[in-house]
Amino acid sequence: MDTWMRFMSGDGEIVFGRVEGGYLHEYQSLDRRVPTGEVLSTRALTPLAPCAPGKIVALWNNYHALAAKLDKPVPAHPLFLLKSASSVVGAGHAIRRPVSYAGKIVYEGELGIVIGRRCRDSSLEEAEAAILGYTIVNDVTAADLLGENPHFPQWCRAKGFDTFCCIGPAIVSGFDWQAGSVVTTLDGVERQNYPLADMVFSPAEQVSLISQDLTLEPGDVIACGTSLGVGSIKDGATVAVTIAGIGTLSNTLVGTQDAAAAMVAGAANAA
Amino acid sequence: MDTWMRFMSGDGEIVFGRVEGGYLHEYQSLDRRVPTGEVLSTRALTPLAPCAPGKIVALWNNYHALAAKLDKPVPAHPLFLLKSASSVVGAGHAIRRPVSYAGKIVYEGELGIVIGRRCRDSSLEEAEAAILGYTIVNDVTAADLLGENPHFPQWCRAKGFDTFCCIGPAIVSGFDWQAGSVVTTLDGVERQNYPLADMVFSPAEQVSLISQDLTLEPGDVIACGTSLGVGSIKDGATVAVTIAGIGTLSNTLVGTQDAAAAMVAGAANAA
Secondary structure, three states, rough: OEEEEEOOOOOEEEEEEEEEEOEEEEEEEOOOOOOEEEEEEEHHHHEEEOOOOOOOOEEOOHHHHEEEEHHHOOOOOEEEEEOOOOEOOOOOOOOOOOOOOOOEEOEEEEEEEEEEEEOOOOOHHHHHHEEEEEEEEOOOOOOOOOOOOOOOOHHHHHOOOOOOEEEEEEEEEOOHHHHHHEEEOOOOOOEEEEEEEHHOOOOHHHHHEEEEOEOOOOEEEEEEOOOOOEOOOOOEEEEEEEEEEEEEEEEEEHHHHHHHHHHHHHHHOOO | OOOEEEEEEEOEEEEEEEOOOOOEEEEEOOOOEEEEEEEEEEHHHHEEEOOOEEEOOEOOOOEHHHHHHHOOOOOOOOOOEEEOHHHHHOOOEEOOOOOOOOOOOEEEEEEEEEEEOEEOOOHHHHHHHHHEEEEEEEEOOHHHHHHOOOOOOHHHHHHOOOOOEEEEEEEEOOOOOOHHHEEEEEEOEEEEEEEHHEOOOOOHHHHHHHHOOOOEOOOOOOOOOOOOOOEEEEOOOEEEEEEEEOEEEEEEEEEEHHHHHHHHHHOOOOO
């Protein structure tokens, strides 16, 4: 079980490495996992999202319990959309309400798969070996936009706004997802608590099948989809997604009136 | 009217710059458009897609003629999906049929907008100034996947396969899009010929409105949508999209039986 994190140092440099006992053992990059020899106290560092994905593949309808509730058949191939690379923020960073959108914003607590090596048409075994580790994703969604246009469901727009992909706090290698669960709280009240073993496509199946569609690169993230208990976030509310063994990903939704202040505060924390 | 291109040099280095009279005047990068002083003959260089977009925003239903044919109302905001960064190839590169897909593959000849500076919540004037120039896009689509699952339209999957976003051959600054047209031929036979002036959202409107949804970065591409005449490509057929003033983007669809050979040939040409 290795824990990988990414930080901004005091002088504005981005550092990546393995965290142990309050210290970061720096590595060249997620792609080139070679130790640099540097060891830094994490106290002096600002956490960022643990990776900077080029692609974020977000699954829909990947839990049996949710499929049953929606009364939809379980899919034969992962159903996915792409979230924009510009939507990523780390743990503790504000989710900003878009200036142009006054509607409902919902949280979706999810397991995230982080790719460690390039995958194309990968077998299940190759896919398993290509998973660097697991992280937590809050797949934030401007829910009213999904069906706003009756002729075209706006998945990419509704889920692609800046700050709408919270990822963190860490990537944990060797995490036993089959025994894990996702617990989401809204201002401290539990709203989601579902077992990862209820997934339709296992992580290795997702990586293998999706690698037939598009080449996955180191640092790319697959958000495994959510299950029961999705709900709306009021401006000012805090969503905390916990997966025991990985950590807690906590983010607060900031309304447009506070957004200017949050942007200034968040600038130092940007990926 | 500046013409920007990207190449691979003989020793495998990627070079970007302004092309004039058969010579590349090298610049540091698309983001930092500062001349390096190097001048190279383009004859010794292999063309790549003219940019390496982090995001490709692809519009649906952005031409009045197509909206009328589909009997859909003109949208109030650009309707878009995201194509994956891994789908990009340049002019002359093979479009590879996915190993797992035997269905219909269609061409869509389109104007591409290339972003030159970061845009977030940009006014029309800011958006206009942020456009580095225009290119040509063939927005290749695995058409049978779009409606394969009746509960979830698979736009990102159908349009996100490796090699399904042909971009090139150049980015032309100062191109007068209002006077331009898109001409697509399939094995030399004209299939599309539509005026860019028929667009629902002008390029500056697209950049301004989309920048309210997600931050656009230098090198990002907006594919402006297609109009009448979309059709299917048989394995082995060549699609050439021409916009006078920009150039011709020509790509051949390679079937799975020839894909292994094409991958070897294409490796040297990969972005």
